[in-house]
Amino acid sequence: MSFDVCVKAPAKVNIGLKVLKKRADGFHNIESIFQTLDFSDELHVRRIPQKECIVRCTQMQLPLENTLTKTYSAFCSETNIDFGIEVLLDKFLPAGGGLGGGSSDGASLLKGLSDLAEIQLTDSLADAVAEKVGSDVFFFLHSGFFQKGRGCALVSGRGEVVKAIEPRTDLSFLLIFPGIHSSTKEAYSLVDQAYESGLYESKYKVSYPDFSELKRLYYGFAGAWKFTNSFTPVLIDKYPLIGAALKDILECGADWADMSGSGATVFGVFKSDAAAKEACLKCQKKWKCVVAH
Template sequence: MVTFPNAKINIGLYITEKRADGFHNLESCFYPVGWCDILEILPAETLSFRSTGLDIPGNPESNLCLKAYHLLKQDFDIPSVSIHLHKVVPIGAGMGGGSADCAFTIKTLNELFLLHLSTQQMENYARKLGSDCAFFIQNRPQYCFGKGDEFANITVDLSGKYIVLVNPNIHISTAEAYSGVKPLKNEIDLQEVLQKPVNDWKDLVKNDFEKHLLPKYPAIENIKNQLYELGAAYASMTGSGSTVFGIFDEEIDTKTQFEKYSIWQGKLS
């Protein structure tokens, strides 16, 4: 079975509190986008995992796809599988690519072996593997809070808008991103503000990581400024960086822009 785990963007990201367990509470709107990996899972005689495309750092045995398999294997008598992940979404880029791979593995195993897991059950498994993972089970725009693994409905419809995602090939670890953040209570009602037209978001909707990461990595700030110069209604770094996105009313020509970087653009649904 072949699936296409997609990335997400954060529209607004507020770090509101340091938790007793060492994590942080946050508020954000997670919105799925079409930049995708390719994941193939097939029944096999022995369990195997391989990756192609972008190089994935670390031990392959610790890959979230394998962790998802082992987690379900604890509760279900599922057979061995062959997992092939073709990595396209940049790593350490604030788009949740690894989390999506994890969630899609859970969904694929559920379908492949008729486990009859509910959405809530799949989300609960995903929560054990990473803060962003559970979002990709439903994979639709949601207001996210807690560690980023609790959700509420949000009425944000960007269908018909165009998005440009630019990754400057800078890897920012979660530890580095959070080391410069001072948690503060969010002074705006993000759910309410996102009901306003996209053009109004520029001065209202912030990503708390930008304050200390943009001065450290001027390329990220330059990309954001370029997207506004190209006519973006709203532009922001997503997640803990380093990818920057711009939302446009119509498709733009980026052939001569951002030549040194990884770029994806498409229509939002």
């Protein structure tokens, strides 16, 4: 079987993630730096005559409605294309890992669809589709990834405000997968409970740099980073394995480490590829892990 388009869907990590209190509409504003990594899913897409989206994935069972089917439906409603697609998804990013896998798959399918349909993927078209699929999709579409092969951005609002910045290329990342599936809904619920009970002040003693300072800190020495993830303390309380993974990665020499997104992937930042690979050799005796850049 031949495919018309092959596109990568990269993982992202959150370098710091401040989750603010729930808004009146039920969403949360965030403040974060998102960065893509060269650890990715791959999508192979071909046109089919019947107007439907068929998704095949051998690595995991996807729900009937997923970010790929949502992306196809949203693209159809915005463009009135007259063809369907079959997608073979090679899934390497863990579900519930905080790496934005589903959103990245959706953004990359949108890029593939625009190529297949020979329709320019304008900002307005990208945003119209992202609005219907998920907040993190905005980042992958506007981070610079599809233009440069690497993306990084300051992200705010509920994830739809994306200001691309130049990604650092001098860092290596070690990702540890504790084997825990952390649903976004559960994670936000735990954050809401922590705000209501005052745990961030009384127990976790969490502090965050000002949003205006994130870019400056990002370009500084990673060992001096003061970035914090609001999800980390509440999820460690519920899943101590996350805390154990974080402790191990720091003991293996990471300059800085935290959980990504709403978890449960833990990652450490290293100043060299050699240091990250050496830490990986130590950590893989206990954890499933991978080095990325």
